[in-house]
Amino acid sequence: MRLASFGPKPEISAVVPCFNEDAVLPETTRRLTASLEQIGRSFEIVFVDDGSRDNTPRILTELHASDPRIRVVRLSRNFGHQVAISAGLEYARGAAVVLIDADLQDPPEVIPEMVALWSQGHDVVYGTRQNRDGETAFKTLTAKWFYRFINRLSDVPIPLDSGDFRLLDRKVVDALLAMPERDRFMRGMVSWVGFQQVSVPYDRAPRHAGDSKYTLFKMARFATDGILSFSIAPLRIATLLGVAASALALLGGLTAAGIGLANGRWMAPWGWVVLVVLLLGGAQLLCLGILGEYLGRTYGENKRRPLYFVRETLGFDEPFSRTAESRLTHEEHRSARAGFEG
Ligand code: UDP
Ligand code: MG
Numbered sequence: 001m002r003l004a005s006f007g008p009k010p011e012i013s014a015v016v017p018c019f020n021e022d023a024v025l026p027e028t029t030r031r032l033t034a035s036l037e038q039i040g041r042s043f044e045i046v047f048v049d050d051g052s053r054d055n056t057p058r059i060l061t062e063l064h065a066s067d068p069r070i071r072v073v074r075l076s077r078n079f080g081h082q083v084a085i086s087a088g089l090e091y092a093r094g095a096a097v098v099l100i101d102a103d104l105q106d107p108p109e110v111i112p113e114m115v116a117l118w119s120q121g122h123d124v125v126y127g128t129r130q131n132r133d134g135e136t137a138f139k140t141l142t143a144k145w146f147y148r149f150i151n152r153l154s155d156v157p158i159p160l161d162s163g164d165f166r167l168l169d170r171k172v173v174d175a176l177l178a179m180p181e182r183d184r185f186m187r188g189m190v191s192w193v194g195f196q197q198v199s200v201p202y203d204r205a206p207r208h209a210g211d212s213k214y215t216l217f218k219m220a221r222f223a224t225d226g227i228l229s230f231s232i233a234p235l236r237i238a239t240l241l242g243v244a245a246s247a248l249a250l251l252g253g254l255t256a257a258g259i260g261l262a263n264g265r266w267m268a269p270w271g272w273v274v275l276v277v278l279l280l281g282g283a284q285l286l287c288l289g290i291l292g293e294y295l296g297r298t299y300g301e302n303k304r305r306p307l308y309f310v311r312e313t314l315g316f317d318e319p320f321s322r323t324a325e326s327r328l329t330h331e332e333h334r335s336a337r338a339g340f341e342g
Contacts, residue, residue: 009328010044010069011336012036012115013094014108017048017084021102022055023210028102029063029070035108039115041336045070047102048088051078080218082184082225085164089173095328095336098167099186104208106165113200114167119337123195126166129204139212139219146223150188153231165202166190169337170328185226232296239289245282249275 014032018025029045036043047060049072060072073091075084085099096118100106106127114125164186168176175193176186191197214222228234253275260266328336 008042009093009095009332011041011095012039012043013092013097014043014045014111015048015085015088015092015097015099016045016102017050017081017088018052018056018060018102019050019078019081019084019213020052020054020056021210022052022059024103024208025056025059025063027208028104028108031104032100032108032111033067033069035111039112041115043069044092044094046088046092047072048084048091049074050080050084051075080221081164081213082186082222085186086176086184089168090177092173095170095333096167097170097173099164101163101165103210105204105206106163107202107205110165110200110202111167117198117200118167118169121196121337122198123169123172124166124190124197126190126197126199127163128199128201129163130201131203135204135206142219146226150223150226150231153227153233163187163204169195170333171195181229185222185229188226188229232292232299235292235296236289238285238292242282242285242287242289245278245285247282249279249282252278 014036016028016032021028025047032045036045047063047070049056049060057074060070060074063070064072071091073087075087079087088099089097096115098111098114100108100111110127114127117125168190172190172193172195175195176189179189179193181189253272256267256271256275
């Protein structure tokens, strides 16, 4: 579902998810607008109001009234950061889309550099946090562990220490929009679609105002989504435990039988009972694990991800296209992308 769009398509869109961000919005808009203006391309700023309960809706309405390049998508309730980003991507119309948090932890001043790299032919330019000022040691440490852990489990490498601050070329945006899965772990999805990716290091600033909207519970949910939607490794735990238990039982039984046969000193009856219980438990876990494998496969299928994406076409009208609304001609895409002198 798309809103009718008015006016010519902007060349660059900034997508900003906001959840109770009234304290930072005016300053964010000022710095973001200044940075985008410096690039000298047409742009829009798409604010996604993720069901805020403070003054965010009113401030966004005022910002839109004062500058028509500022657009607002308001969600019906709080759907969470990742879904808010998806909604913003759906509404953004630029040839390049920059995702940026509302709290100025990602400096808007890095955007011109991202656009310059995009002009040079990179499809995804992601910010890599160099240091995380003003965040608790707990958050920094858990984030660090999380990215290393998920990289061991997952089939697609997810860049370490990168948040959602990134520039995406239109074809990458269309690819992400074509992925219908409900658990949206954007960082993993952006890695999964491929294309030409490059990183820009930046220093993550402390939050400009307000508190983190990620509660411990939301962080845990986020981590679970990340692990479960990019790996079925947890399903394999049952199989491993089952094999280990059965192997232990067999080994114990053989040893006890060997000793009994060799010198007639048989193990006490309860020992055999323990071994049989272990064997049966192991067999059960093994069967669970097999079920899990099938479930894992169904789960993979159920995501209904498209099988491939087109990076480029030659001899067709559109370089790549998804919906009529965001469709670019070769010319529009090329001229927006070329000719930017960073
Ligand atoms: N956010 C959102 N919906 C939520 C939680 C957060 O749109 O349910 C937005 C929030 O307004 C901010 C961004 O997502 O622009 C990142 O959130 P936050 O800064 O609280 O997370 P942190 O930087 O602490 O990880
Ligand atoms: Mg933040």
